[in-house]
Amino acid sequence: MSNLYLTPEHVLQGGYHHAALRKLQEPNTSIEPHNIMYPVFLVEKDNAIEPVHSMPNVNRYGVDQLIPLLAELVEKGLKSILIFGIVETLPKDPTGTSADSVDNPVIKALPKLRAAFPDLLIACDVCLCPYTSHGHCGLLKSGGGIDHEASVKRIAEVALAYAKAGAHVVAPSDMMDNRIKAIKEELVRNKLQNQVSILSYSCKFASSMYGPFRDTMKSSPMEGDRKCYQLPPGSAALAARAAARDVAEGADFLMVKPGLPYLDIVRQTKDRFPHHPLFIYQVSGEYELISRSGDRASMQTNLMEILTCMRRAGADCIITYFAPLILSIISEKK
Numbered sequence: 001m002s003n004l005y006l007t008p009e010h011v012l013q014g015g016y017h018h019a020a021l022r023k024l025q026e027p028n029t030s031i032e033p034h035n036i037m038y039p040v041f042l043v044e045k046d047n048a049i050e051p052v053h054s055m056p057n058v059n060r061y062g063v064d065q066l067i068p069l070l071a072e073l074v075e076k077g078l079k080s081i082l083i084f085g086i087v088e089t090l091p092k093d094p095t096g097t098s099a100d101s102v103d104n105p106v107i108k109a110l111p112k113l114r115a116a117f118p119d120l121l122i123a124c125d126v127c128l129c130p131y132t133s134h135g136h137c138g139l140l141k142s143g144g145g146i147d148h149e150a151s152v153k154r155i156a157e158v159a160l161a162y163a164k165a166g167a168h169v170v171a172p173s174d175m176m177d178n179r180i181k182a183i184k185e186e187l188v189r190n191k192l193q194n195q196v197s198i199l200s201y202s203c204k205f206a207s208s209m210y211g212p213f214r215d216t217m218k219s220s221p222m223e224g225d226r227k228c229y230q231l232p233p234g235s236a237a238l239a240a241r242a243a244a245r246d247v248a249e250g251a252d253f254l255m256v257k258p259g260l261p262y263l264d265i266v267r268q269t270k271d272r273f274p275h276h277p278l279f280i281y282q283v284s285g286e287y288e289l290i291s292r293s294g295d296r297a298s299m300q301t302n303l304m305e306i307l308t309c310m311r312r313a314g315a316d317c318i319i320t321y322f323a324p325l326i327l328s329i330i331s332e333k334k
């Protein structure tokens with residue numbers, strides 16, 4: 001007589017009753033230091049440490065304060081950083097002159113960081129919004145609206161300046177059409193293409209989850225929004241086309257940003273471009289949500305579960321403000 005409640009061919013739990021078996025059932029979801037990239041905010045004043053009020057435990061650093069912090073993190077395993085420059089006394093103007101001037105904090109810090117950390121991978125965000133008087137990520141036409149040709153040319157110039165100053169990776173976040181090709185060509189012209197790669201913010205959505213970051217960077221547009229260059233949150237199709245376009249133009253790595261609400265886009269992008277390492281940017285709004293998601297212990301459990309799910313969805317590396325905490329958590333587990 002068959003037992004209705006015991007169907008041998010439908011038994012799954014036999015396959016995951018032991019921790020070692022559970023590991024086998026979750027391939028490619030481990031969180032190791034090379035799966036984490038730490039975004040850092042760099043200010044002009046070399047000795048500054050300025051807390052970011054909208055983001056607990058996040059500071060803006062001058063290079064002389066950043067170096068000892070990174071030394072500690074590198075000791076714990078940190079493998080890569082993503083630098084954002086912030087200017088306060090340098091001028092902001094319509095073309096973002098301070099993005100690549102000799103006084104730009106990123107340009108000044110790169111040689112010092114390369115010398116201090118020979119094994120650390122250093123990526124630089126490339127955008128104009130922290131440096132333009134109007135706060136847009138590209139240059140504007142006299143009547144308003146983005147001047148695409150001028151924007152792409154300017155973005156490529158800035159990317160080249162960071163590459164020359166020592167960035168291993170340039171990461172254009174501006175979202176102007178065709179900037180990847182323009183940057184790659186500029187790298188080739190300067191014979192840097194074999195030592196500098198491009199991490200494209202290929203699938204960057206016009207999300208409401210960037211709020212705390214914009215407070216930090218003081219980079220909100222004076223007028224208007226970014227909906228004409230960042231992707232509409234509901235569009236998987238545009239994300240697919242943007243990733244395909246950036247791959248065709250020579251992007252080395254792709255990105256989905258934000259992460260958590262966009263894991264379908266992560267899977268879609270990984271399935272289409274399995275040979276391109278894929279990054280997720282876990283943005284400031286996600287940081288805020290997770291930070292407030294319970295007491296310290298449950299917050300950490302939530303965080304590690306989310307990272308595991310990001311890896312499962314297809315992310316190879318997660319850019320996260322939680323990097324210092326994650327390094328502590330994974331080094332304690334060993």
Ligand SMILES: NCC(=O)CCC(=O)O
Pocket residue numbers: 125127173209210211212213214282283284285
């Ligand atoms: N281009 C970088 C960002 O826009 C970051 C957004 C965030 O962390 O909220």
Ligand SMILES: [Zn+2]
Pocket residue numbers: 127128129130136137173174
């Ligand atoms: Zn921007």
Ligand SMILES: [Zn+2]
Pocket residue numbers: 127173
């Ligand atoms: Zn941005």
